Amino acid sequence: MDESATRLLQRIVRRTPTEKLKATLEKWDRLTAAQRRSVDFTEPKWALIEKLVDACKENEFKMKHITELEMILVIENPNQGMWYTFQLVDPEDDAQSVDLLQFQEQFKSHLRELKRNVSVKIKKHTDQAVWIRIAWGDSFSRPNHLKPTYVVHQLQSPYIFVSSLTSKLKPLLLQALTFSTRHLAIKDANLSGRKLTAIRDLLMKEYQQVFPTKYPSPLAENNQTLSNLNIEREHAEASANRHRMAGEAFGDGTLPELQFAVYKMETKFKDPTNVAMTERDEPFRCVVKFSSTNLLESLRHCAASGLASTPVTPLLSSIPLKGRNYFVITDNAPGAASRAQQPQI
Amino acid sequence: MEQTNASVTRTPLDSVAVKRKSKSRSYRQSYRSCLGVASRLGLTPARRLTTNRKAPESHNITRQVNPEHLALLVKNEWQLAYVTPLHQFRHTQLRSYARHLSAFVVAEKQQGLAVEVSGLQNGFKASMTVVQGMSEADDDPETVLIQIHSKPLFSRPDDPQKLVWSGWLTCINGNPEYLHSLPKDFTCLPLFVYKGAENLSSLVKSWVQRTFDCCFGPLELSQTSLQWLAALWTNCHAESNIQHLRMLWTLPSAPPLQVTYAVDPHDVWELWGSVRKGSWGDGAGEARWIDLEEVASFMQSLKSHFYRHFKLDLSAGILNQVSTALGSARFNGRIKISNSAYVITTLTLLTECALLKMPI
Numbered sequence: 001m002d003e004s005a006t007r008l009l010q011r012i013v014r015r016t017p018t019e020k021l022k023a024t025l026e027k028w029d030r031l032t033a034a035q036r037r038s039v040d041f042t043e044p045k046w047a048l049i050e051k052l053v054d055a056c057k058e059n060e061f062k063m064k065h066i067t068e069l070e071m072i073l074v075i076e077n078p079n080q081g082m083w084y085t086f087q088l089v090d091p092e093d094d095a096q097s098v099d100l101l102q103f104q105e106q107f108k109s110h111l112r113e114l115k116r117n118v119s120v121k122i123k124k125h126t127d128q129a130v131w132i133r134i135a136w137g138d139s140f141s142r143p144n145h146l147k148p149t150y151v152v153h154q155l156q157s158p159y160i161f162v163s164s165l166t167s168k169l170k171p172l173l174l175q176a177l178t179f180s181t182r183h184l185a186i187k188d189a190n191l192s193g194r195k196l197t198a199i200r201d202l203l204m205k206e207y208q209q210v211f212p213t214k215y216p217s218p219l220a221e222n223n224q225t226l227s228n229l230n231i232e233r234e235h236a237e238a239s240a241n242r243h244r245m246a247g248e249a250f251g252d253g254t255l256p257e258l259q260f261a262v263y264k265m266e267t268k269f270k271d272p273t274n275v276a277m278t279e280r281d282e283p284f285r286c287v288v289k290f291s292s293t294n295l296l297e298s299l300r301h302c303a304a305s306g307l308a309s310t311p312v313t314p315l316l317s318s319i320p321l322k323g324r325n326y327f328v329i330t331d332n333a334p335g336a337a338s339r340a341q342q343p344q345i
Numbered sequence: 346m347e348q349t350n351a352s353v354t355r356t357p358l359d360s361v362a363v364k365r366k367s368k369s370r371s372y373r374q375s376y377r378s379c380l381g382v383a384s385r386l387g388l389t390p391a392r393r394l395t396t397n398r399k400a401p402e403s404h405n406i407t408r409q410v411n412p413e414h415l416a417l418l419v420k421n422e423w424q425l426a427y428v429t430p431l432h433q434f435r436h437t438q439l440r441s442y443a444r445h446l447s448a449f450v451v452a453e454k455q456q457g458l459a460v461e462v463s464g465l466q467n468g469f470k471a472s473m474t475v476v477q478g479m480s481e482a483d484d485d486p487e488t489v490l491i492q493i494h495s496k497p498l499f500s501r502p503d504d505p506q507k508l509v510w511s512g513w514l515t516c517i518n519g520n521p522e523y524l525h526s527l528p529k530d531f532t533c534l535p536l537f538v539y540k541g542a543e544n545l546s547s548l549v550k551s552w553v554q555r556t557f558d559c560c561f562g563p564l565e566l567s568q569t570s571l572q573w574l575a576a577l578w579t580n581c582h583a584e585s586n587i588q589h590l591r592m593l594w595t596l597p598s599a600p601p602l603q604v605t606y607a608v609d610p611h612d613v614w615e616l617w618g619s620v621r622k623g624s625w626g627d628g629a630g631e632a633r634w635i636d637l638e639e640v641a642s643f644m645q646s647l648k649s650h651f652y653r654h655f656k657l658d659l660s661a662g663i664l665n666q667v668s669t670a671l672g673s674a675r676f677n678g679r680i681k682i683s684n685s686a687y688v689i690t691t692l693t694l695l696t697e698c699a700l701l702k703m704p705i
Contacts, residue, residue, distance in 0.1 A: 269616065269650055276619035277646070284616070284650060285609035290602060298602040302657060307596055309656040316655060329654070 001056050005063040008145050009056060012070055013049045021048075024076065028069050031055055063145060064121070071123050071133050074150060078196035081150075081163045085191040085199060086174065088158045090184035096156060098182055100124055103155060106180035107132070114172045119143040129154045136169060149173065152196065153181070159189065159203050161196055190326035198256035203323040207256050242310050246303035249312035250320055255296035261325040263288045263315065268331055283331065296320060395697065396637040401577050401690035409478025414490060417511060419685050423538040424546075425564035425678040427699040428514065430531035431557035436487055439473040442556070443491075446471040449552045450493065450545070470494045470506060481517050481689055484524045486532050488515040493545055510541030512549060517692040520700055535699040536692065537561065538680070562702060565678045568664050569637075570698050574674050575667040576640040577690055582614040585684060588670035592647070596662035604659065606651060610669075617643055 001009075013021060018041050025031065025039070035055045039048065056065070074080075098106075104122050111118055117137030125131055132151040135143035149169070152161040160177055178186045193199045201207045269277040269284035277284070292298035299316055302308040308316075319325055450469045471493045479488035490513055494506035514534035516524075524533055539546055550561045566574075579590055591607040608616075620642045621635075648659045666675045672682040672691060682691050 263654075265654065267654070269612075269646075270653065271646060271649060274619055274646060277616055280615065282612070284612050286612070286650075287605075287607045288651070288655070289605040289607075291605070292598075292602045293600045295602075298596075298598045298600050301598040302596065302602060305598065307598060307657065307661050309658075313654065313656045 001053075001061050001066075002063070004142075004145060005056075005061065005066045006053055008063070008066050008070065009053060010049050011146065012066070012073065013052055014045060016073060018045075018048070020073070020077070024069065024073050027072050027076075030059065030061070030065060030069075032059075035059075063119075067119075067121055067133060067135070067145060067148075068123075070148075071121060071131060074133075075123070075125055075131055078152075079194060079198075082192060082194060083152075083161045083163045083196045083199060084165070085189035085203065086160045086162065086177075086186050087189040088160065088178065088181055088183040088186050092182045092184065095182040098155060098180075100130065100155065103130065103180050107176055110176040110179045111172070114176060115169075117141065117143055119145070134173070151177070152200075153177070155181075157204075159200070160186070161200065163196075190324040192325065193258050193260075195257045195259075198258060201256040202258065202320060207251060207254065239306075242306055243304045245310040245312060246300045249303060249317040250296050250300040255294065255300065255320075257293070257297075258295040258319070258325055259293070260289055260291040261295060261319050261327075262290075263327045263329055265329040266331075267329060295325075397634050398573075398577075398694070400580055400633040400635050401687055410476060411478075414476050414479075415685050415688075418513070418688065419682060421540055422673075422679055422681040423513075423540050425566070425680060425695065425699075426537040426539070426550075426561050427535055427564045427702045428537045428553070428561055429559040429703050430527055430533040430535075431514075431553070431559050433530050434532040434534075434557050436475055436489070436532075439475065439489065443471045443473040445556070446473070446491070446493075446549065446552050450548050453548050468495055468498075469509075476513070476515075479515065479517070481693065482519070482521065484521045485516045485519055486534055488513060488517075489534065491549060493541070493549070510539070510545040510549070512537060512539030512541075512546070515692060515696070517689055517696045519696050523700060535703060536564075536696045537699075538695075560704075562704070563678055564695075564699055564702055566674055566676055566680075566698065570694065571664050571667050571674060571676065572640050572644050573637075573694055574672075574691070575669075576617065576635060576643050577694070578667075578669040578671045578687070579613055579617045579643075580635065581671060581687060582610055582617075585686060586610060586670060587614075589668075591666075591668045592664060593666040594659050594662045595665050596657070596659075602662075604651075604657075604662070606647070606659075608647070613647075616646055620646060 016024065022041050025036070031039075035058070039051055039055070041048070043051075059065075107122070108120050111120060111134070115136070116139050119135040119137070121133045123131045123133075130153050132153070134149045134151065135145045136147070136149065137143035147164065149165045150163045151173070153159070162173070165173060174186045178184070189203075191199050191203065264287050266283040266285050269280065271278055290299070296319065299308070299312075299319075303310055303312050315327070315329065318327065447470050450471060454469065471491065474490050474492075476488040476490050480486070491511065492508060493510040495509045496504060496506050513536075515536045515538070516534045517536075519533060519535065527533055539549070554560055575590060575592065578587055581587060587610045589607050589610055590613045591605065594604040594606065596602040596604065620639055622639060651657065651659055663676065666673065668674070671684045671687050672680065674680045680691070680695070682688055
């Protein structure tokens with residue numbers, strides 16, 4: 001085992017919680033039964049690292065074995081780091097028939113044509129997704145396995161999720177992906193987040209989207225005067241209405257965990273009490289960012305509780321509807337209402 | 346206060362206007378509002394936030410203040426606190442105060458150590474200096490800078506000492522009525538800005554508290570103060586580019602929703618101009634006053650533009666932070682002043698907040 005492989009192994013062990021490490025090592029299934037028995041997970045990390053490095057040296061493991069361990073970890077814990085979404089467009093006639101073997105070969109050869117010294121590892125996961133790990137090097141240096149890029153793609157779907165990609169390498173990767181999936185172009189899908197599963201669910205609409213048409217209104221208590229009852233009924237109706245509309249805009253049940261949404265706005269400032277600004281020709285430029293631990297949940301709560309007026313504005317309901325969290329907003333015609341337009345990238 | 350009696354039937358604001366005309370010294374004008382009302386309510390003069398204040402002017406204090414002190418103030422983010430008036434504090438005795446403070450810090454740090462570690466004796470060295478030129482009105486007591494230097498535990502004897510803690514006791518444009526009303530033995534430096542290790546901060550506070558019989562309290566910035574800062578900074582855009590006006594709101598949804606609202610500097614400046622009444626434009630005039638009403642309508646305009654698009658009412662949440670290239674201020678009392686030209690303006694507002702916060 002060379003030095004860089006040892007360093008990668010050390011880092012993996014150091015960064016992984018012991019519980020997770022135990023499960024991952026079992027899944028990896030590269031250590032002998034005796035070696036596995038000798039590893040004591042109650043020991044401190046540094047002792048654990050020492051023991052595992054020794055075991056791997058004993059088995060004469062190479063970098064590829066260690067990257068395999070890393071891939072298992074990343075695939076099992078997809079909700080780390082920042083994931084960006086790209087969308088394949090203009091499929092060629094044979095795009096639907098690309099299989100894993102073909103894609104694998106094509107992708108590796110395309111990428112190697114574009115860049116020397118890249119190390120690519122491809123693994124098919126049980127949920128049909130293809131996981132690609134790319135370690136980048138250049139003409140003079142060997143691939144850097146400490147800063148790999150991860151790509152997740154489900155064959156025949158238009159979406160590709162990428163994490164840890166520098167802007168310099170982005171065009172190369174996108175080009176290789178476009179060619180090997182038999183498409184003509186690829187574009188930014190304007191969706192990003194910390195949780196891969198969440199942004200994938202949002203795009204594939206794989207979350208509960210049952211839109212109820214009726215809500216039971218709460219039962220009124222009997223011993224109240226009639227006028228109170230009426231007021232309460234009215235309140236209950238308004239509240240039920242808000243809940244319905246919040247559900248219609250964002251869906252019910254658990255929502256995919258998005259962390260933020262960004263709106264770049266260049267719209268006219270309109271205020272009947274402020275003539276100077278309303279008559280101004282230039283738009284009012286601002287950037288609005290909403291963030292929360294679960295953005296869609298927060299927005300739904302805002303609408304349901306009355307913090308936000310209902311019906312929910314299309315600007316906000318576009319997030320789940322269009323599966324995007326980056327928007328550029330301009331007035332489509334002078335005096336007309338604003339709408340979401342194609343972002344300028 | 347005979348004028349106040351004459352105008353009992355008027356609204357408080359009217360009486361403010363009447364009184365303003367009667368006085369001539371401009372820096373006192375901002376406190377007019379509280380006088381009219383406060384005297385009738387029997388309150389001390391400092392107890393209300395002013396409803397109008399002078400538009401910020403860039404003060405070239407670089408000429409007056411030691412550039413080293415200014416650089417220290419400008420490059421860092423500071424925590425804010427208020428201090429009640431200091432009893433028997435003398436600007437002339439700073440040297441001996443510093444000696445006492447050093448001894449106090451060292452003694453406290455040694456508590457719990459079984460053996461006296463001789464290295465610690467020289468471990469902390471406090472210094473206290475008057476910051477020349479860091480005052481505005483004649484009544485303001487001079488600003489005092491407290492610094493604590495320390496040597497890392499395992500350093501060589503010739504290593505230079507490192508600055509580990511600094512704090513300022515200051516009063517910029519303090520309410521003159523209030524300052525005059527204090528008994529002779531008290532010095533009012535109500536604003537305490539500091540940064541450094543938490544335990545050193547509490548040591549310094551407890552030493553000052555014991556020595557000058559005063560007390561400290563956290564200075565949080567109210568919604569109004571943050572809005573004032575947003576308006577005051579925006580007002581500077583013509584002279585000094587503010588880059589952006591960024592406001593951070595938190596809405597009480599579950600889970601909480603954070604809204605960052607960043608506006609283009611030129612557009613926000615024009616919006617500010619459109620809500621200004623009267624004096625906008627004729628910059629040379631003496632009447633460059635900013636009114637709380639203008640600040641409120643500025644904020645309302647920003648909120649209504651937001652509402653028009655997102656149907657979300659920002660008034661339901663709290664304004665947590667405002668920032669521009671000139672500085673940033675947070676609800677929890679952390680502030681950064683990035684441009685030395687507007688130090689005085691910002692500290693004037695903060696002095697006022699500190700005076701308001703003080704339990705009297």
